[in-house]
Amino acid sequence: MSGQGSTVERQPWYKEYSELGVSVVLAALGVLVLVDAISMPAIPAQRGIGPDVVPIVVGGALILVAALLARDVLRGGKGEAEGGEDIDLSAPGDWRTVLLLAAAFLANVVLIGPLGFPISGAVLFWGAAYALGSRDFVRDPLVAAGLSLVTYFVFNDLLGVSLPGGPLMGVL
């Protein structure tokens, strides 16, 4: 992700053309797929085509599309940012919220092993709600803990989908 941020009336060129970053990523992905395909060991004579042919086509096509997209952007084409019910595109992107949200998400990834789902899930929910602007320091943690515990029991005991209980469930 490059070049987001405030909408100044006249944007610097790297913001104006930040979509070229998409081209770069696509091209890099194409090269990655191609290199991986070419470096596959040759499979002894086989009828039809080997496992490397489709990746070569996909990799090549990625590079081609990257070039076409770059041409489109340089000619003034723009990908239309997606709208939605809760989306206000007139405001500049609020990337701080995104970072906080990502942190809440990753907290769950790190904590789910050592602390178990009931705790890590509650951290995820509360953290995400906080990131998105909820500041009720009584209701938010209660909702988070309730949701996390109910989900744990419903999945673990009713639906037969096991989630890690962690030390908390060992105590209860």
Added chain:
Amino acid sequence: MGSFTSLIDGFGTALTPVNLMYAVIGVLLGTTIGVLPGIGAAMAVALLLPITYGLDPTGAFIMFAGIYYGSMFGGSTTSILLNTPGETSSVVTAMEGNPMAKRGRGSQALAAAAIGHFVGGMIGTLLLVLLAPVVAKLAVGIGAPDFFAIMLLAFISVTSVLGKSRVRGFASLLIGLAIGLIGLDEMTGQQRLTFGSLHLSDGIDVVVVAVALFAVGESLWVAAHLRRIQAEPIPVGRPWLGRGDVRRSWRPWLRGPFIGFPFGAIPAGGAEIPTFLSYVTERRLSKNKDEWGKGAIEGVAGPEATASASASGTLTSMLTLGLPTTATAAVMLAAFQQYGIQPGPLLFERESGLVWALIASLFIALVLLLVLNLPLAPVWAKLLRIPRPYLYAGILFFASVGAYAVSGDVVDLVVLFVIGLIGLAMRRYGLPVLPAVIGVILGPAAEQQLRRALQISDGSVSGLVNSPMSVTVYVLILAILAWPLVRRRARDQASMVGP
């Protein structure tokens, strides 16, 4: 009639108390999640997938039938009361439904939508019963080259017919295809794009990809542009229809399905085009033309029946050909694959009991939706007031639960996050999400058919075009690809003649 006896057997399975309970749970959950603003049917189905992991396949698919129809039903409530459609198929409903609600006729709009859904779903599902076995029987005879051509057609149409920019559509498709390559090659066991990782050699679970692109990507994108002042839904009472409303609605209800079903069955963007066609048709046929744009009930009744029937058409292609034509169907296909069941021509032979139980549950789900949701409408309307921080925190929460439940592995959560970031970038730069999901799901299948076809023909490319069907499909593909060029030329000529 073989299919009707099978259907009756299906009802026998679906109406046992336990399975009926699954259907009720599915309908309620589907509607609840579908009503929530910001959640379309595809995301609802993807988020609810993990709750079925612990069930046997029959129970799981009965619940799925309820979730599928329920989540679409929920979407129409959102668009009528909040004027903010969660997905393309409800865009048209909002055009007349929301003005109706603003004029105090929200109850009638909801009722017209609910009954339209019921009628459309009933007719559509009946058509499914009649047509699916026939299509399956025809499809048994088609070979690898034909399947490859059809899948190629799906790729091309999903990138070209929909969306505003073709090159961005193709970019999205190729991202999906590249993700689909990860893992061991099924035919030779060759590692592809695994970089020596044991986890990656199993491939990336399709459910994780779908949840990441739909749910995580969407939440992150909303976070970047969250509307600080929440839109207020219009309060509404119990849905009901007066005699005059019924008189104006019944014809649109009956016309809609016949527009919706065929469009749902082909890969042309699900309900988007047919609901619009229904809207235009009803508007032309309406006697109250001056009411259009201010809340004409026909503009709710027709498109809703159309959308519902198009969902049945989508199921027809998904079950008989293994071809998902909408995002929701793509997720459903992933659900089948979770159970090691491959939809396609042989499904009706191999899994006859399961398929007919699923189809019977579709009918049951429609009845349940009508019976439960008319009285419950005011409750659903309350859901629209959910604080947005809780809504999107909840989406991330359940996305994590779902991805973790797939295999109980933390690595899946990391994959979920990374692909979620891709989803965020795609929304920022106008890359449509659907082609990527179709690419991940259909890509490996298409490659297999391609290689099988070339194996039969001993590597000769002529093996791909050795049947009338494959040739026809390729001609169709060329026509779709050439269409914008033809149109541009026509426009150029017109502008040369014009001033």
